[in-house]
Amino acid sequence: MKEKIGKVVLDDTYYPGEDLYSDGAVEDEMLDIARTYPENKWNQVIAQRKSWPVLYHFSHIRENIISWLPFTGEENVLEIGSGCGAVTGALCKRAKKVTCIELSKKRSQINAWRHRKFGNLTILMGNFQEIERSLTEEYDYITLIGVFEYGENYIDSSTPFVDFLRTVAAHLKPEGKIILAIENRFGLKYWAGCTEDHFGTLFEGLEGYPTTKGVKTFTKKELSGILEKAGGLKASWYYPFPDYKLPMTVFSDRRLPLKGEMNRMETNYDRLRLQLFQESPVYDSLLENDLFPEFSNSFLLLIGKEESCSQTVYVKFSNERDRRFSLRTEICEAGKYARFVRKVPETEEAQSHVRNLENIERELTGLYEKEGMELNFCRLEKDGARLEYLEGTTLEERLDGLLKKGEIEKLEELLFFYLKKIRNIHSRSIFQKTPEFVKVFGDAELEGELRCGGISNIDIVPANILIQQDRVVILDYEWTFRFPVPCNFILYRMIHYYLESDGKRRILKERNFYEKAGISEKEQKIYAGMEKHFQAYIEGSHVSLLSLYDEVSPGKVEILPIYEKMRIASAERRLQVFYDRGRDFREEDSVSRPMGKQGAAAEIEIPEGVRRIRLDPGEASGGLIIRKLCYENGGKAAFTSNGFPLGGGAYYFGGGDPQFILEKIPAGARKLQIEIEIMKEPEAEEAFWRSLSRVSAEKDAEIAALKEKIRQMENTKVWKIYRSLKK
Numbered sequence: 001m002k003e004k005i006g007k008v009v010l011d012d013t014y015y016p017g018e019d020l021y022s023d024g025a026v027e028d029e030m031l032d033i034a035r036t037y038p039e040n041k042w043n044q045v046i047a048q049r050k051s052w053p054v055l056y057h058f059s060h061i062r063e064n065i066i067s068w069l070p071f072t073g074e075e076n077v078l079e080i081g082s083g084c085g086a087v088t089g090a091l092c093k094r095a096k097k098v099t100c101i102e103l104s105k106k107r108s109q110i111n112a113w114r115h116r117k118f119g120n121l122t123i124l125m126g127n128f129q130e131i132e133r134s135l136t137e138e139y140d141y142i143t144l145i146g147v148f149e150y151g152e153n154y155i156d157s158s159t160p161f162v163d164f165l166r167t168v169a170a171h172l173k174p175e176g177k178i179i180l181a182i183e184n185r186f187g188l189k190y191w192a193g194c195t196e197d198h199f200g201t202l203f204e205g206l207e208g209y210p211t212t213k214g215v216k217t218f219t220k221k222e223l224s225g226i227l228e229k230a231g232g233l234k235a236s237w238y239y240p241f242p243d244y245k246l247p248m249t250v251f252s253d254r255r256l257p258l259k260g261e262m263n264r265m266e267t268n269y270d271r272l273r274l275q276l277f278q279e280s281p282v283y284d285s286l287l288e289n290d291l292f293p294e295f296s297n298s299f300l301l302l303i304g305k306e307e308s309c310s311q312t313v314y315v316k317f318s319n320e321r322d323r324r325f326s327l328r329t330e331i332c333e334a335g336k337y338a339r340f341v342r343k344v345p346e347t348e349e350a351q352s353h354v355r356n357l358e359n360i361e362r363e364l365t366g367l368y369e370k371e372g373m374e375l376n377f378c379r380l381e382k383d384g385a386r387l388e389y390l391e392g393t394t395l396e397e398r399l400d401g402l403l404k405k406g407e408i409e410k411l412e413e414l415l416f417f418y419l420k421k422i423r424n425i426h427s428r429s430i431f432q433k434t435p436e437f438v439k440v441f442g443d444a445e446l447e448g449e450l451r452c453g454g455i456s457n458i459d460i461v462p463a464n465i466l467i468q469q470d471r472v473v474i475l476d477y478e479w480t481f482r483f484p485v486p487c488n489f490i491l492y493r494m495i496h497y498y499l500e501s502d503g504k505r506r507i508l509k510e511r512n513f514y515e516k517a518g519i520s521e522k523e524q525k526i527y528a529g530m531e532k533h534f535q536a537y538i539e540g541s542h543v544s545l546l547s548l549y550d551e552v553s554p555g556k557v558e559i560l561p562i563y564e565k566m567r568i569a570s571a572e573r574r575l576q577v578f579y580d581r582g583r584d585f586r587e588e589d590s591v592s593r594p595m596g597k598q599g600a601a602a603e604i605e606i607p608e609g610v611r612r613i614r615l616d617p618g619e620a621s622g623g624l625i626i627r628k629l630c631y632e633n634g635g636k637a638a639f640t641s642n643g644f645p646l647g648g649g650a651y652y653f654g655g656g657d658p659q660f661i662l663e664k665i666p667a668g669a670r671k672l673q674i675e676i677e678i679m680k681e682p683e684a685e686e687a688f689w690r691s692l693s694r695v696s697a698e699k700d701a702e703i704a705a706l707k708e709k710i711r712q713m714e715n716t717k718v719w720k721i722y723r724s725l726k727k
Contacts, residue, residue: 001013001124005109005112005113005116006112006113006115006116006117006118007116007117007118007119007121008115008116008118008119008121008122008123008476009109009113009123010109010112010120010123010125011122011123011124011125012105012125013124013126014124014125014126014130014131014134015105015125015126015213016103016126016127016128016644019104019105019106019107020104021104022106023053023103025690026051026053026054027084027106027110028055029049029051029053029054030053030054030058030084030110031056031106031110031113033045033054033114033145034084034109034110034111034113034114035113036081039089039114040576042058042060042577043059043060043260043541043542043543044061044541044543045058046058046059046543046548047543049547050548050551050552052269052270052552052553052554053114054243055088055545055548055552056269056270057084057085057086057110057595058085058086058114058617059086059246059545060319061159061246061247061248061317061319061320061545062086062245062246063086063087063089063090064240064246064248064250064317064319064328064352065087065145065181065240065244065247065248065250065286065300066087066090066091066143066145066179067090067094067328067346068250068312068313068315068330069094069141069179069302069310069312070310070311070506071095072113073094073096074095074096074140075094075095075096075097075140075141076095076096076097076099076137076138076139076140076693077091077095077097077098077139077140077142077143078097078099078101078139078141078142078171079091079098079099079100079101079142079143079145079524080101080128080142080143080144080147080168081101081102081103081128081144081145081146081147081150082100082101082102082107082108082109082111082123083102083104083107083111083146084110084111084114085100085107085110085111085112085114085115086718087113087143087145088100088115089114089115089118090690091141091143092115092118092120093120095120095140095141096120097120097122098118098120098121098122099122099123099124099137100121100122100123100124101123101126101128101131101336102124102125102126103125103126103127103128104122104125104361105125108123108125108187110124114304117457119560127154128154128155129154129155129156132167132171134654135171135702136169136174138171138172138176139172139173139176140173140175140176140177141172141176141177141178141179142168142171142172142176142177142178142179143178143179143180144168144179144180144182145180145181146167146181146182146244146245146608148161148164148180148182149198149212149215149216149217149218150215151164151180151181151216152214152215153214155167156230159229161216161226162226162229162230165178165226165227165230165231165233165303165542166231169230169231169233169303169305172304172305174305174306175304175306176299176304176307177302177303177304178233178302178303178304179300179301179302179303180299180300180301181202181240181244181298181299181300181301182217182223182244182298182299182301183197183205183216183243183244183250183297183298184218184219184220184295184296184297184298184299185205185206185216185217185218185219185222186205186206186219186220186294186295187243187295187296187297187298188279188283188286188297189242189265189267189279189295189297190203190205190206190294191206191276191295191428192274192275192276192277192279192282193273193274193275193276193556193557193559193727194267194268194273194274194276195268195271195272195273198212198215198216199212199215200270201272202274203648205217208721213421214386217460218297220237220293220294223235223299223370227303231305232424233303233304233305233308233495234303234304234305234307234308235301235302235303235304236252236253236301236302236307236308236309236310237252237253237293237299237300237301238250238251238299238300238301238302239251239256239292239293239298239299239300240296240297240298240299240300241254241257241264241296241297241298242264242265242267242297243267243297243298244298244299244300245267245298246267246545247317247318248264248317248320249261249299249314249315249316249317249529250300250314250315250316251292251296252313252314253293254309254313254333255314255331255379256287256292256293257283257287257292257315258287258662259284259287259288259397260280260284260396260400260502261281261396262280262284263280263501263502263626264546265279265280266546266549266553268553268554268556268584269545269548269552269553270553271554272554272555272556272557273327273556273557274556274557274559275556275557275558275559275560276559278503280502281504283295287413289693293465307600309333311332311333311334312330312331312332313331313332313333313339313458313557314330314331315328315329315330315331316328316329316330317346319346320539320542320545320546321538321539321540321542321629322537322538322539322540322541322542323347323349323350323540323542324343324347324349324352324353324540325350325353325538325540326346326347326349326350326415327343327344327345327350327353327354328343328344328346328400329341329342329343329344330342330344331389339389340386340388340389341376341386341387341388341389342383342384342385342386342387343357343384343385343387343478344383344384345384353385353478354384355380355385356379357380357385357387357477357478358378358379358385358476358595360378360455360457361375361376361377361378361477364454364457364474364477364480366368366454367425367453367455368425368474370424370425371421371422371424371425372421372472373421373465373473373474374471374472374473374474375473375474375477376388376390376473376476376477377431377472378473380648381531388473390466390468390473390475391468392466392467392468392469392471392473393466393467393468393469394462394463394464394465394466394467394475395414395415395418395462395465395466396461396462396463396465396498398414398467399411399414399462399498399504400502400504402414403504403507403508408508408511411508412511412516415494415498415513416461416516416517417493418462418465418494419491419494419495419517422460422486422487422490422491422494423451423491424451426451426452426453426457426485426487426490427451427452427453427487428451428452428453428454429451429452429454430450430451430452431446431449431450431451431452431485431487431506433446433484434483434484434692436481436483436606437484437485438482439534439537440481440533440534440537441485441489441530441534441537442530442533444526444529444530444533445526446486446526450486450487450488451486451487451488452484452485452486452487453484453485453487454480454482454484455480455481455482456480456481456483456484456485456490457474457479457480457490458478458479458480458481458489458490458493459476459477459478459480459493460474460477460490460493460494461493461494461497461498462494462497462498463497463501463590464476464477482704487652488517488518488519488527489527489530490524491517491519492514492517492524492527492531493527494511494518495514495519496527496531499513503606507562523556533668540651542569552645552665565620565621565656568618568619568620568656572594573595573617573620574592574593574594574595574618575582575592575594575595575600575602575615575617575618575674575676576590576591576592576593576615576616577590577591577592577593577604577613577615577616578590578613578614578615578616579607579610579612579613580610580611580612580613580614581607581609581610581611582609582611583614585608585614586649591604595617595618595676595678597678598672598677598678599617599624599625599627599675599676599677599678600617600675600676601628601674601675601676602673602674603671603672604671604672604674605670606665606669606670606671606672607669610665611664611665612661612662612663612664612665612695613661613665613672614659614660614661614662615639615659615660615661615662615674615676616658616659617658617660617676617678619656619657619659619721620656621653621654621655621656622645622652622653622678622679622680622681622684623646623650623651623652623653623679623680623683623684623685623687623688624643624650624651624653624658624676624678624679625648625649625650625651625676625677625679626639626649626650626651626675626676627649627675627676627677628673628675628705629660629672629673629674629675630672630673631666631669631671631672631673632669632670632671632673633669635666635669637662637672638662638663638664639660639661640660640661640663641658641659641660641663642657642658642659643658643659644688644691644692645691646684646687646688648682650679650687652684652685652687652688652703655687
């Protein structure tokens with residue numbers, strides 16, 4: 001029987017009579033969303049609900065996996081396992097006819113309601129193996145997006161995955177393609193501590209699924225073997241990043257990532273993860289050793305009976321923005337060696353933003369020529385803007401190379417060489433605040449006589465300056481404004497986005513680049529506010545997934561602090577005694593004494609000329625009790641401590657590195673008697689919270705909530721909480 005929801009046809013001829021799988025009540029919630037809210041409101045719904053299932057099924061980012069493919073509008077598409085329609089809309093907008101196969105009636109209804117305006121959509125409800133026998137058409141594209149791993153459920157066979165592909169390929173037109181997106185069993189994120197996507201268990205896929213069945217992902221080698229066994233099918237390999245579910249970049253064998261390009265890892269919206277190591281530098285190591293394809297988190301394959309390659313070799317999406325600025329950047333190949341770059345608007349509203357690039361390039365060219373710099377040539381095309389594809393080394397890469405060699409002086413000299421060029425270009429006039437400026441950057445309280453240019457390219461950061469053998473080219477000038485912007489703000493962004501975009505550059509902060517560039521500390525705060533306002537202007541009413549991470553994701557457990565805590569706790573603990581003879585405490589003027597598991601008892605000499613003494617009983621966090629601290633005449637030694645006083649001579653050190661300082665040594669004192677007891681950690685923590693409750697009564701509710709989480713938190717965090725409450 002067939003029914004219609006809007007213009008969409010639902011066919012239940014092969015429906016078994018009940019849904020054999022369901023996510024439960026959340027599907028009713030999603031059905032209500034699909035019925036109630038139009039597509040342009042889904043982002044706000046995601047932001048309001050703060051729910052992983054709602055985010056996963058309704059985010060427009062899901063469509064990135066196929067929205068860049070070269071549709072002509074005449075295609076006949078079969079979508080197998082369409083679910084709630086996360087990518088169905090993108091197919092309906094680009095193809096002539098779309099047929100979905102989905103076993104769940106509830107999910108098919110969600111799909112139909114959310115896409116009810118499309119008259120080119122038919123949804124067949126039922127098992128693929130039964131419906132497949134009735135298919136009489138051939139298709140330009142057949143999609144298996146997040147579906148192939150369930151092959152054992154679709155196909156009753158001893159070789160289900162091979163037979164699944166062979167069966168699907170039989171319904172392709174001669175030049176047709178299977179679009180297959182799937183997790184990589186060896187994806188780096190699983191080694192780094194993300195759980196297996198389908199079962200939520202650690203290392204399940206890496207270990208070959210020893211405890212689960214029904215779902216299986218594959219390595220690149222394994223998938224290649226399946227393609228060969230399925231009739232020698234040919235594939236073009238693409239690598240969605242961070243993964244195929246929420247892809248923001250799509251790489252390929254013809255354009256792999258560049259070092260430093262893999263830097264967004266907050267993707268575990270669904271489950272808690274371990275953080276075993278930082279993935280970005282590991283990706284760089286893999287790239288250096290030509291191993292990235294084997295460890296990509298996901299695969300996207302364009303599979304055909306004959307080998308063919310898409311013109312597009314790389315896609316970067318910039319659609320976590322207001323619709324006026326939503327676009328994608330593609331690297332394309334017109335021939336084997338003829339590459340070019342395309343900027344394509346993702347929405348109708350963004351067309352004017354993209355078409356403005358050609359005019360900007362012409363207006364900026366004369367200004368930059370005076371400083372020996374060029375603009376990446378741009379010309380408009382029917383669907384967007386076309387720019388040169390240029391190879392070389394960016395200023396950012398040059399600076400990083402010097403940083404790696406330890407040539408910091410040369411790094412600073414090179415950076416300031418380009419800062420001076422940009423200052424010369426963008427400081428020809430006196431700045432005056434305009435209404436347009438306030439709209440984009442806020443009503444910043446700028447003081448003094450600031451210089452500016454008549455046209456302002458604010459995104460001339462080191463990553464956008466390409467240095468070739470005989471040319472220096474500005475790669476991207478999208479964020480150029482035809483109103484005055486202080487030159488110092490442009491210089492601030494150059495410094496800021498170099499220093500802050502990679503942790504390895506943290507060491508450079510002590511070089512005071514801002515101050516050397518003439519940007520005061522007060523200005524820095526003002527420019528930080530302008531940057532925040534600018535980012536809000538770009539996003540508009542859109543709420544990005546990254547901004548929802550803390551509210552939706554269960555978060556991550558960083559293993560290194562836990563390991564370090566255990567390492568210190570298990571190491572031999574020693575009592576180190578520092579002497580101050582007028583030159584502060586120094587490592588070379590100290591002595592060490594052993595400590596047992598229970599603590600330490602010792603009598604130490606006080607050398608002549610010592611003004612102060614510092615006692616460091618190890619590095620471990622926890623509690624210590626001063627049982628005895630007196631001079632040889634029995635007089636108690638007065639001291640201060642960096643610990644939290646628990647009473648009865650006990651102190652708690654949540655951040656580790658406990659210290660006791662004797663500020664004034666009595667005249668004639670020659671010996672110090674010490675007895676220090678180590679408290680059991682649970683008792684110390686309990687005493688800490690009990691004491692803290694007494695001194696911070698107004699924080700009782702907060703303390704109770706934090707105490708509930710104490711066992712999940714490392715002591716360093718406990719200590720930071722104490723510090724914030726103490727203030």
